[in-house]
Amino acid sequence: MSSTQHQFRLAARPVGLPKPSDWDYVEAPVGEPGDGELLVKVLYLSLDPAMRGWMNAGRSYIRPVEIGEVMRAVGVGRVVASRHPDFAVGDHVSGMFGVQEYCVSDGRGVTKADPALAPLPVYLGTLGGTGLTAYFGLIDIGRPEAGQTVVVSGAAGAVGSVVGQIAKILGCRVVGIAGGERKCRMLVEEFGFDAAIDYRDQDVKKALREHAPDGVDVYFDNVGGDVLDAVLTRLARGARVVICGAISQYNSVEPAKGPANYMSLLVNRASMTGMVVFDYVDRYGEAIEQLAKWLADGRLTSKEDIVDGGVSAFPDTLLKLFRGENTGKLVLKVADE
């Protein structure tokens, strides 16, 4: 094992899309675990829209990544040294390991991953933060009932594709909104959505009149912007809008665009509620168990989009996310076992 590794550290706070000069790609010592610590070799990293927010200064649901700090990222890896009582060499684990090849961890927030149950990248997606976000956002905030209409944006993305599939399992009519014909076809053919709307090519309001004729009971929003505004015009009475993200706005250098049609909340006695998955940490177990069962039963399809580029490919892979090029969970493969 090498005694040095590579890391991406935040060099500057990006304006708009992150540029190469916003990163420092550095060589650093691998580090040795102290008492109560473990050393993880990172195998896969999770690429998430939320990362863009972590790069900004200012108050949010989590502290910003500081300039000079290793970029925050969830990863899965293998324990290669351990002085922690709960983890042994060879264990597979997931946790907030950062954009680097090795991570010394004190074990907080680290959980074990069993590659016999599901491939490791699935622990970053359907059995990780992605699946948990979809599960709690849809079930706890969206509260869909069988027969109701659920609409999800960013539907071909990591969270959206799981939201739509869970809504189908719960007996809902599901309409996905995504960019491009290929993604839309995938939603219907692979994920079993009832309909898909291509926001690049179609008038979303008009398409919703056709695909959600009785209005939208639950809208799970990952994108914000014009799509959110369009869906607001089609809410059913008592609708629940789940605010999970706003990827269309994260790299905007213009002032953020608010949902001009928000008074539809009044007209329809509807609600719009924000969710952050970390709040459900006490119930992760329940959700993972259910998601794993649905996966095992074949009722839930987990799709990962794996870039085999090593840690050096991180900046480019992140941009893929904001260009909407991924389908399913975007994962960077950092190393072989």
Add this chain to the structure above:
Amino acid sequence: MSSTQHQFRLAARPVGLPKPSDWDYVEAPVGEPGDGELLVKVLYLSLDPAMRGWMNAGRSYIRPVEIGEVMRAVGVGRVVASRHPDFAVGDHVSGMFGVQEYCVSDGRGVTKADPALAPLPVYLGTLGGTGLTAYFGLIDIGRPEAGQTVVVSGAAGAVGSVVGQIAKILGCRVVGIAGGERKCRMLVEEFGFDAAIDYRDQDVKKALREHAPDGVDVYFDNVGGDVLDAVLTRLARGARVVICGAISQYNSVEPAKGPANYMSLLVNRASMTGMVVFDYVDRYGEAIEQLAKWLADGRLTSKEDIVDGGVSAFPDTLLKLFRGENTGKLVLKVADE
């Protein structure tokens, strides 16, 4: 009694503020009650921001007033003829009587008002739709807890002044937002608010940092626009935003301005929920009883701004509302007993 009366009928759908040419002021027969009907002499009319929305075409929580139709308005009056079993000549009643001097009604939605318990205009305000809106919006949607901070906009208006007072009764810290120093002084001195912010003269965000240092737990919004956007930046974790109205936007000819800071809902796991008082009709009794008790105990002050202008003053009086000239409930006196 004259056999003719005066009415305002909608002549055109306004663009921006209603103009004189948007109204037809007409003479019409008083009408005679048929079997099961009653004839009401209108004494006072309620002026409400929501009226502006009723004048627009298109889907809302209530059908639009049609061109040529008598303008919709809630009023209180005296029964002057009755062929309805529940109402006798001399009864005081409130209901949707319209902008006219006499109304023939089938009794639906008509309730009795007792002038011995409260002056008749109070039945349009604190004991009418205004008080009910404040009561259910704050208690059911806002769900304030003692010790929490409640912020209300349009705080010197009909609904806002009642919201703030109920929040005080419930043990909250209450901050009102209103336009002008006179109104702000009134909020603190007459209505017992803890603090007031003059949005015309002060930076609302900055003032909230001072007056709501732990963040805003409940925001009751009557105004929308920039004030809503400013308050969103100061939400406490788990905050509830009650969307009751958006008077700043009702007469805008620009596209409506959405709350650009709505992602604060995510950061703070907060919700924004619309409410329409009509949904609570089954519980009006409970609320009226409680409001009347607070009024009788002197814990709630009802303030009416009564314009003694007769029905012909309706268009000008309505504009007073949109210029923010009223304090408390704006009422038009139509006739003496």
